[in-house]
Amino acid sequence: MTMTIGLQATQPSEAIVRAASAPRRLRVLRPLLGLMLPLSLAMAWELVVWRGWSNGRLVPPPTRVVATIAELARSGELTRHITATLIRVGAGFGLGVIAGTLLGAVSGYWALARRLLDPTIQALRAIPSIAWVPLFILWLGIFETSKVALIAAGVFFPVYLGVMGAILSVDRKIVEVGRSFRLSGPAMIRHILLPAVLPAYVVALRTGLGLGWMFVVAAEFMGASEGLGYLLIDGQQLGKPAQIVAAIVIFAGLGKATDWILELATAPFLRWQDNFSRQDLSRQGGAG
Amino acid sequence: MLALQSLSKTYPNGVHALELFSAEIRPGEIIAIIGGSGCGKSTLLRAIAGLDPASRGTVTLDQEQITAPHAKIGIIFQEPRLLPWLTVADNIGFGLLEFPAIIRHNRVAHALARVGLADKAEAWPRELSGGQAQRVAIARALVPRPEVLLLDEPFSALDAFTRKDLQDHLLDLWADTRPTLVLVTHDVEEAVVMADCVLVMRPHPGRLFEQITINLSRPRDRNAPMFDTFKRHVLNALDRSLDRTVPDAQVRPEASGAMWW
Numbered sequence: 001m002t003m004t005i006g007l008q009a010t011q012p013s014e015a016i017v018r019a020a021s022a023p024r025r026l027r028v029l030r031p032l033l034g035l036m037l038p039l040s041l042a043m044a045w046e047l048v049v050w051r052g053w054s055n056g057r058l059v060p061p062p063t064r065v066v067a068t069i070a071e072l073a074r075s076g077e078l079t080r081h082i083t084a085t086l087i088r089v090g091a092g093f094g095l096g097v098i099a100g101t102l103l104g105a106v107s108g109y110w111a112l113a114r115r116l117l118d119p120t121i122q123a124l125r126a127i128p129s130i131a132w133v134p135l136f137i138l139w140l141g142i143f144e145t146s147k148v149a150l151i152a153a154g155v156f157f158p159v160y161l162g163v164m165g166a167i168l169s170v171d172r173k174i175v176e177v178g179r180s181f182r183l184s185g186p187a188m189i190r191h192i193l194l195p196a197v198l199p200a201y202v203v204a205l206r207t208g209l210g211l212g213w214m215f216v217v218a219a220e221f222m223g224a225s226e227g228l229g230y231l232l233i234d235g236q237q238l239g240k241p242a243q244i245v246a247a248i249v250i251f252a253g254l255g256k257a258t259d260w261i262l263e264l265a266t267a268p269f270l271r272w273q274d275n276f277s278r279q280d281l282s283r284q285g286g287a288g
Numbered sequence: 289m290l291a292l293q294s295l296s297k298t299y300p301n302g303v304h305a306l307e308l309f310s311a312e313i314r315p316g317e318i319i320a321i322i323g324g325s326g327c328g329k330s331t332l333l334r335a336i337a338g339l340d341p342a343s344r345g346t347v348t349l350d351q352e353q354i355t356a357p358h359a360k361i362g363i364i365f366q367e368p369r370l371l372p373w374l375t376v377a378d379n380i381g382f383g384l385l386e387f388p389a390i391i392r393h394n395r396v397a398h399a400l401a402r403v404g405l406a407d408k409a410e411a412w413p414r415e416l417s418g419g420q421a422q423r424v425a426i427a428r429a430l431v432p433r434p435e436v437l438l439l440d441e442p443f444s445a446l447d448a449f450t451r452k453d454l455q456d457h458l459l460d461l462w463a464d465t466r467p468t469l470v471l472v473t474h475d476v477e478e479a480v481v482m483a484d485c486v487l488v489m490r491p492h493p494g495r496l497f498e499q500i501t502i503n504l505s506r507p508r509d510r511n512a513p514m515f516d517t518f519k520r521h522v523l524n525a526l527d528r529s530l531d532r533t534v535p536d537a538q539v540r541p542e543a544s545g546a547m548w549w
Contacts, residue, residue, distance in 0.1 A: 177369045179339060181383045181432075182357045191385070195373040272373045274414035 060242040065249060068242040072231075082250065084227040085216055088144070089258075092151025092219075093212045097205065099152065100159025107160070108167025109193075118164070125157045129218055137222060147219035154215030155208040162204020166197035199273060202266045206259055213255040228254075289314060290336070290436055290468055295345035296493075297331050305331040306342065307493040315435065316466040320473055320483035322522065324530050328494020329472040333438050336470060337363045349436060362434035362467075366441045368421035370413040376400070376424050377409040383432040399427040402461060419450035423457070430461060437462075439471045443478065455481055459506070476526070480518045481508050488522065490529035490536070497529040497536060 042062040049056035056064065072078035103121070107114040132150055140146035170193060178192040220229020228247045235243035290313040297306035306328040313319050321329050334340040336347050338356040347354040349361065362383070370379045381396040400406045403423040413421060422442060429437055439458075443451040455478055462469060473479050479486045483502055490497040502518050509515060528534045 173365070173367070173369050174371065176339060176365075177371065177382075180337060180357050180363050181385075182359065183385075187385070191382075192371070195371070198373070272412045272414070274372065274412075 058241055060245055064242045065245045068240075068246045069250070072243075072246065078250075081226055081228050081231055081247075082254070084224075085220065085229070086254070088147050088151060088219060088227065089212050089216050091148045092215070093155050093209055095148065095152035096155025096208060096212065097159050100156040100204075100208065101163055101201075104160040104163025105167065108164040108197075109189075114164070121157075121160060125161070129154055129215055133218065133222055142223045147216075147222060147224065150219045150222075151212050151215045154211040158207040158211060159204045162200055162207065163197065166200030166204070167193060169200070170196045198266075199270055202262075202270065205266075206262055209258060209262060210255065213251065213258075217251070289350065290470075291346075291348045292332075292336065293346045293348070295332065295335055295342040295347065297328065297335060297340075298343045304493040306335070307495045308345070309489075309494070309496055310345075311487060311496070311499075313436075313468055313470065315468055317485065318462070318469040318471065318483045320471045320479035320486045321489060322473055322476065322479050322486055322526065323489030323494070323497070324491050324526070326494070327489040327491035327529075329489060330440055331494060332489075333363070333440050333470065333472050336436070337361055337438050339363070359432070360435040361438065362429040362432060362436070363438040363440065364422075364425050364429045364442045366444055368413070368418075368425040370416075370421055370424055370428075372413050374413075375409065376405060376411050376413070376416070379413065379424055380427045380431055382428055395431050399431045402464070403427045403457070417450075418446055419454060422446065422454060426454075426458060426461065430465075430467075433465055434467055436468045436470065439469065439473075441472055441474060444474060451475075451478070456507075458482070476519050476522050477510065479522060480504075480515060481510060486522050486525075488525040488529050495536065498525045500525060 045056075045059070046061045046063060048054050049061040060068075069078065072081075103117060107117050107121075129150065132153060136146040136149050140149055174196060175188070175192055178188045183191060216227070217229045217232065220227040221233060224230045224233075228251055231247040232244055235241065235247065292309060292311045292313075295306055295309040296304075298304050305326075309328070309332060311319070321332065323329055331340070335342040336354065338347075338354045338358055338361065341347075341355050349358065352358075354361065370376075371382065374382065377396050377400065380399050381392045384392040384395060387395075396409075397406075400409055403426065405420060405423060405427075408416065408420065408424075413424070416424065425442070442458075443454050446454065458469075459482060469482070471479070471482060480502055486500045486502060487496055488498040488500065489495065500518070500522055504512075504514060504518065
């Protein structure tokens with residue numbers, strides 16, 4: 001009997017300790033889990049080249065890529081190229097988000113505006129990005145304006161579609177709560193529509209940002225003299241695969257970093273969400 | 289006085305949901321509206337709320353015609369409809385946005401205490417049980433101190449125990465300021481335990497079939513023989529309302545005498 005009581009007394013506390021430490025462990029392990037696949041592939045390729053099974057000329061091993069990045073950093077070129085690309089993506093993303101948000105909100109809120117605008121915008125959305133390049137160069141010149149415009153066009157469409165779709169899918173019942181409390185139009189937008197569309201808006205922003213990074217490459221192919229896209233072209237023309245892979249790796253790192261910053265910046269506004277990932281994590285935490 | 293005068297509602301798709309519904313509801317009275325599916329109960333409630341005005345007829349509250357949501361009328365829906373991005377306290381204070389912060393804070397704190405959720409003030413709606421969420425919805429509707437509170441099957445999604453608990457709790461809250469309550473329900477026991485008067489509706493189109501006054505003292509004992517008698521009477525009226533061979537009853541506002549047979 002005493003044994004039984006003793007066991008009952010210790011078991012819950014162990015379970016609580018396990019449950020409490022599990023989320024902490026997860027928080028540390030989760031980013032490492034994401035790095036496992038690329039690091040394993042890189043190490044495997046390094047091994048292949050080191051063992052002489054491949055000369056690594058066209059697909060350079062990670063050490064050679066890292067050395068190239070270090071060399072570019074030492075000469076100051078890396079900072080110059082990254083800065084140029086970041087400024088273009090930042091400006092294009094900002095313009096695309098402003099235009100996409102405004103037009104998406106107008107189309108979502110007013111049926112007449114939607115009927116007027118949406119068919120044209122959807123038709124424009126179907127045009128491949130590369131098709132805009134010659135026209136933008138003709139209209140806006142070869143310098144920065146055309147590059148920023150191309151990136152903004154890439155960002156605009158997912159943001160527009162995300163905002164419009166989010167407004168259209170706001171739960172009628174929630175809107176009715178606002179109506180029953182006699183909210184005015186602006187108050188309805190502020191207290192009901194904006195918070196309701198926020199989760200979908202964040203997804204649209206992240207999709208837009210991803211497309212912004214894709215479009216910056218196309219933009220920097222348009223006769224740029226600096227930027228990560230220029231490094232790609234330069235590497236191709238001078239036969240420097242390590243420089244091409246280095247630029248690709250930096251693109252991936254910057255893209256992931258900016259997406260992470262966006263996710264982090266918007267997370268405090270979405271704490272209220274009752275979604276799958278939250279349930280999933282709490283279940284994992286509880287299981288220990 | 290809440291006066292419903294010959295309310296009719298035909299939806300754009302041609303469905304004739306409500307036909308010449310009239311009633312006069314005194315201040316502080318609790319009215320239950322009961323009837324089979326599709327008899328226009330919710331349509332009637334939405335018309336009173338001003339959310340979906342009637343095609344014909346008028347709703348007047350203290351001689352003022354109601355054609356849109358009104359400050360004196362609150363509504364509680366079947367689902368709690370809490371705003372998921374607001375905490376429990378902010379949800380309760382949602383109807384007080386135009387009030388100064390201090391008044392809002394005081395009234396919300398009082399309401400939280402009255403519904404027994406003071407410890408949940410900063411919780412998110414997702415962290416509440418169904419019963420707790422409906423308590424928050426009740427507090428949200430009562431905090432602006434409406435003269436008329438409409439309830440559209442507010443407890444129908446809850447288990448029997450929570451339902452009974454919330455019915456008692458609502459009556460307790462009602463006693464604070466005694467607003468007029470108009471309760472739409474499917475539950476005969478709920479109608480008899482809460483209402484001063486039960487309006488039985490019949491469908492196709494929705495219209496008033498019978499008016500039954502429940503003259504039992506409060507608090508009502510659900511196990512009392514008279515309670516059971518009233519339940520049977522309402523059930524009987526419901527059965528007859530769904531029988532197409534039974535003609536529309538002559539509705540008399542003072543039909544309570546019929547109960548003492």
